[in-house]
Amino acid sequence: MIQTAPATLATDESPLGKEAITDFAAIVGEANVMTGVADRYAYSRDRLPYGLFQLRAGNLPGTLPSAIVSPHNTEELQAIVEYARRKQLRLIPFGAGSGVLGGTVPLVNEVVVDLKRLNRIVELNKIDGTVTVQAGMNGMQFEEELRREGFTAGHLPQSIAMSTVGGWVACRGAGQASSRYGKIEDMVIGLKAILPDGRPLDVRPVARRAVGPSIKDLLVGSEGVFGFITEVTLRVWRSPEFASPLVLAFPSLAEGFSALREVLQAELRPEVIRLYDVKESAQRTEGMPEFAGHPILCIMKFAGKRDLAMVERSLSLAICARHGAVVAGNAPYEHWDATRFHSYSTKWQSEGYYMDTIEVTGTWTRLHDMYTAMRSAAESIHPDMHFGAHWSHIYPEGACQYMTIRLPPMPQEEALRLHRQTWDRIEQLCLDMGGSVAHHHGAGLFRNPYVRAELNEGLRLLQILKDGLDPDNLINPGKLALRQPPGSGWQS
Numbered sequence: 001m002i003q004t005a006p007a008t009l010a011t012d013e014s015p016l017g018k019e020a021i022t023d024f025a026a027i028v029g030e031a032n033v034m035t036g037v038a039d040r041y042a043y044s045r046d047r048l049p050y051g052l053f054q055l056r057a058g059n060l061p062g063t064l065p066s067a068i069v070s071p072h073n074t075e076e077l078q079a080i081v082e083y084a085r086r087k088q089l090r091l092i093p094f095g096a097g098s099g100v101l102g103g104t105v106p107l108v109n110e111v112v113v114d115l116k117r118l119n120r121i122v123e124l125n126k127i128d129g130t131v132t133v134q135a136g137m138n139g140m141q142f143e144e145e146l147r148r149e150g151f152t153a154g155h156l157p158q159s160i161a162m163s164t165v166g167g168w169v170a171c172r173g174a175g176q177a178s179s180r181y182g183k184i185e186d187m188v189i190g191l192k193a194i195l196p197d198g199r200p201l202d203v204r205p206v207a208r209r210a211v212g213p214s215i216k217d218l219l220v221g222s223e224g225v226f227g228f229i230t231e232v233t234l235r236v237w238r239s240p241e242f243a244s245p246l247v248l249a250f251p252s253l254a255e256g257f258s259a260l261r262e263v264l265q266a267e268l269r270p271e272v273i274r275l276y277d278v279k280e281s282a283q284r285t286e287g288m289p290e291f292a293g294h295p296i297l298c299i300m301k302f303a304g305k306r307d308l309a310m311v312e313r314s315l316s317l318a319i320c321a322r323h324g325a326v327v328a329g330n331a332p333y334e335h336w337d338a339t340r341f342h343s344y345s346t347k348w349q350s351e352g353y354y355m356d357t358i359e360v361t362g363t364w365t366r367l368h369d370m371y372t373a374m375r376s377a378a379e380s381i382h383p384d385m386h387f388g389a390h391w392s393h394i395y396p397e398g399a400c401q402y403m404t405i406r407l408p409p410m411p412q413e414e415a416l417r418l419h420r421q422t423w424d425r426i427e428q429l430c431l432d433m434g435g436s437v438a439h440h441h442g443a444g445l446f447r448n449p450y451v452r453a454e455l456n457e458g459l460r461l462l463q464i465l466k467d468g469l470d471p472d473n474l475i476n477p478g479k480l481a482l483r484q485p486p487g488s489g490w491q492s
């Protein structure tokens with residue numbers, strides 16, 4: 001069980017000291033070192049809902065950072081890392097702060113290193129079908145630039161407009177077109193990084209290699225603890241020439257699961273597949289007669305070469321029809337398409353509710369039982385608990401279950417206890433039922449106990465690696481279930 005970090009009493013004075021501020025300014029320029037209290041508050045949390053709950057109550061999830069430093073190029077970043085090592089200062093890599101698990105939350109007044117000035121495409125190689133991009137580039141600007149050239153990276157997270165390419169890689173993310181293009185680990189073919197000791201790492205981009213375990217994959221999903229990703233080379237694809245949506249109504253969730261499993265196992269690859277439980281379906285299909293008696297909404301999109309996409313569409317439709325699906329009007333697709341990159345609605349949070357999302361991976365053999373067990377566990381926590389789920393990353397072996405939980409307004413202490421209890425129960429059920437406790441949001445800080453339980457001996461390997469690369473625990477300490485820095489108030 002977590003104990004909350006004590007709220008930091010803010011003072012105008014950064015604890016960093018004048019000498020370090022001057023030295024950082026000598027590296028990146030005075031305008032790119034921020035130590036004002038408003039800036040430090042702005043960087044004191046990411047989109048971790050618990051952080052917002054704390055903020056609403058006048059607290060912080062951790063501490064304020066002591067400063068924010070923004071390098072313009074790899075040389076400046078390297079100088080920052082080397083300086084911090086000499087002076088034993090702790091650093092946090094920061095993309096855009098859209099992480100939802102607290103990966104950038106300072107625990108002991110670390111210096112935040114904002115990478116957004118590393119923001120350009122280095123090379124688009126149209127022959128090889130690859131793009132090399134600096135890690136701090138905004139996701140939407142990156143994708144739009146590719147589209148102007150007739151390409152797509154195929155990584156389209158809901159948060160695309162408020163996240164960076166480096167953040168996608170560091171969190172091992174998944175986008176809405178993952179069934180067709182894969183997840184970020186399927187797209188990255190090379191990368192560059194600055195390791196915690198300041199040494200540069202260069203994993204040259206090639207289609208494949210057999211030179212031992214994958215070094216690249218030590219950085220994919222590393223959440224900043226093994227250093228700074230500075231440049232990434234990704235596969236790119238020609239923008240689809242054709243796209244066709246399909247909206248279906250299934251008679252039950254079980255039939256929907258069976259149909260999607262068969263679609264994926266038949267080697268069909270819709271660009272988008274989304275299946276919603278009864279509650280989330282009802283929110284999206286009000287007044288549509290097709291859903292009377294068929295309460296489960298499924299949205300698909302087929303894209304690519306017209307002939308191929310149409311074949312995939314008709315084969316997928318035939319499978320779904322065998323499971324009782326009927327074709328419905330396109331309104332739910334159109335609404336989803338128009339809002340697919342919006343951030344969460346702020347309505348519930350601003351009205352004092354405690355809303356959060358939890359995404360896990362389950363196997364087909366257990367998925368239905370997992371859903372039922374998690375829903376009843378969550379609903380038993382509080383009579384007014386909202387629980388809804390959808391499945392939008394589908395594999396031949398299983399699927400990601402994405403759940404929204406929401407507790408009504410109540411005294412903060414009670415809410416935080418119930419909120420953590422809900423996480424505990426859902427993640428424990430996931431472990432008991434053979435799933436993974438995180439599908440694409442990563443571990444950050446809040447997931448520490450569950451990551452520990454899932455990785456067990458694997459976590460010891462990660463800690464050995466961390467100790468070897470970063471013996472003084474200077475780079476994003478305490479994240480990814482690794483050792484907390486001395487003085488951290490975060491216990492989990």
Ligand SMILES: Cc1cc2nc3c(=O)[nH]c(=O)nc-3n(C[C@H](O)[C@H](O)[C@H](O)COP(=O)(O)OP(=O)(O)OC[C@H]3O[C@@H](n4cnc5c(N)ncnc54)[C@H](O)[C@@H]3O)c2cc1C
Pocket residue numbers: 046047092093094095096097098099100102103104115135136156157158159162163164165166167168169170171172173174175176222223224225227228229230342343344440441442444476479
């Ligand atoms: C409304 C909303 C919708 C979302 N939808 C999705 C979704 O569809 N799919 C998905 O995968 N995620 C989603 N997320 C989660 C989040 O956007 C992703 O995890 C994203 O990849 C984080 O990128 P960022 O640049 O904001 O990283 P940050 O939040 O700044 O950092 C996240 C972690 O990565 C580390 N990090 C960042 N950049 C680097 C770097 N260059 N080198 C080393 N470490 C680094 C940080 O230290 C931290 O540990 C969503 C979040 C929100 C708020």
